[in-house]
Amino acid sequence: MRFRTRTAEVIINLDGCVAPDCGFACVKACRLYGRNILKIEDGKPALAVSPQEAVRIDNECLACEIYCQWYGSGVIEVRVPMEVV
Ligand code: SF4
Known part of the structure; x- marks a missing residue:
């Protein structure tokens, strides 16, 4: 499953x-x-909220990705597009 946040995309390989x-x-x-x-x-x-609401309220703390690496199977990826200026 995947959803967008304000500046990133969260992908969970279920x-x-x-x-x-x-x-x-x-x-x-x-x-x-x-x-x-x-x-x-x-x-x-x-997701406990709608995809639109996730974009609005997610604080992009990255805790889900880190905790899945520490305690789970490392299947959460937060993709943050980098723009070269
Ligand atoms: S932390 Fe656990 S429940 Fe969450 S995606 Fe990783 S393995 Fe699944």
Whole structure:
């Protein structure tokens, strides 16, 4: 699954997701450091808000990606396009 934020794109490869073995680290990280836009649905992480709302409220803290690397299977990628000026 993927969704956009104000300046980035978050991609979660659900095929490689090891939930619940990771304790849903990304969802917890979003509650702790982000804006609580992730939820658990059918045993996997899912958007808790509409894609439009995610663009508006996501604070781009990157905690989901880091926590998935630390406690999960490293299947979250936050892509931030870099512009060379
Ligand atoms: S932290 Fe990674 S492995 Fe765990 S639920 Fe989130 S995406 Fe899946």
